[in-house]
Amino acid sequence: MSVTRLGYMHARVTDLAEAKRHYCDTLGLRITLEEPGKLYLKAWDEFDHHSVVLEEGGVGMVKMGYKVETDEDLSTYENAAREFGCVTERMTKGENPEVGDGVRIVLPSGHLLELYSQMTCIGTDVGIHNPEVFPRHLVGVGVPRVDHCLLTTSDVQTTERFFIEALGFYPTERLQTTLEDDAHLIGTWLSTSNTVHDIAFIEGPDNKLHHWAFELGDWSAIGRAGSIFAMDDVSVDVGPTQHGITRGGTIYFFDPAGNRNEVFSGGYVAYRDRPAVTWTVDDLAKGIFYVQREVNERFTSVLT
Numbered sequence: 001m002s003v004t005r006l007g008y009m010h011a012r013v014t015d016l017a018e019a020k021r022h023y024c025d026t027l028g029l030r031i032t033l034e035e036p037g038k039l040y041l042k043a044w045d046e047f048d049h050h051s052v053v054l055e056e057g058g059v060g061m062v063k064m065g066y067k068v069e070t071d072e073d074l075s076t077y078e079n080a081a082r083e084f085g086c087v088t089e090r091m092t093k094g095e096n097p098e099v100g101d102g103v104r105i106v107l108p109s110g111h112l113l114e115l116y117s118q119m120t121c122i123g124t125d126v127g128i129h130n131p132e133v134f135p136r137h138l139v140g141v142g143v144p145r146v147d148h149c150l151l152t153t154s155d156v157q158t159t160e161r162f163f164i165e166a167l168g169f170y171p172t173e174r175l176q177t178t179l180e181d182d183a184h185l186i187g188t189w190l191s192t193s194n195t196v197h198d199i200a201f202i203e204g205p206d207n208k209l210h211h212w213a214f215e216l217g218d219w220s221a222i223g224r225a226g227s228i229f230a231m232d233d234v235s236v237d238v239g240p241t242q243h244g245i246t247r248g249g250t251i252y253f254f255d256p257a258g259n260r261n262e263v264f265s266g267g268y269v270a271y272r273d274r275p276a277v278t279w280t281v282d283d284l285a286k287g288i289f290y291v292q293r294e295v296n297e298r299f300t301s302v303l304t
């Protein structure tokens, strides 16, 4: 039993046509369903129907979906969330197009999480029979898949405890004031798989999105993404650079509505018995941006 991964990020955008140019022409996602005021999109190496939902009107995150293995997991996590003190409700098949029954949980951070076990599988762009290693006609950056998100919470400690105790995640890296036992927890990077993080939280206002990320294969893909961003006049926040925390290669950038996205590559392979790395706030800048060792004001203040 486990939560497997970030399945979808559902965000608001101010203008759907602009968003379409960004997510489809620049990043290379493909539209799998259009509804009035809404787009459903997937990346080329994802099997399920969609991994990004864009809704016209405003900016910021509406909700996120994490996929679990079985229907039975839904009741298990529903009970665990209730015992933790979270508000939950059942969602039924079709409430989200192509998504099965699920459980909706209001996190201690105020964000809305949907757990589900079924989404219509439409397959990757290369299939599963003698597949090519990538599709020949990738568009723009050609991101293969959605990877993780970073959200803010006024209580990192409780939010982390919820993900560990109720959902079975484990921390790979933590940011705290000091190394003392009574140190204040400022950030946590949590995995539910072998990726270095499937979700992360840093201290800030509740129910806000810092960014969500798309995976890229390696450093050279990050560099190439930077070139595409220049060609398409994408607003770049930071990068290309590397994180100390997670060791990933990165570029942070904004969609036309102002939601921050990331392309992320590498990081180490995580596993449950790997002791969590501890960062102290005196070396925060190196943890976030390992090469420059400085964090711009925008990076910590712009949330949606």
Ligand SMILES: [Fe+2]
Residues within 6 Å of the ligand: 148, 149, 150, 211, 213, 262, 264
């Ligand atoms: Fe990230």
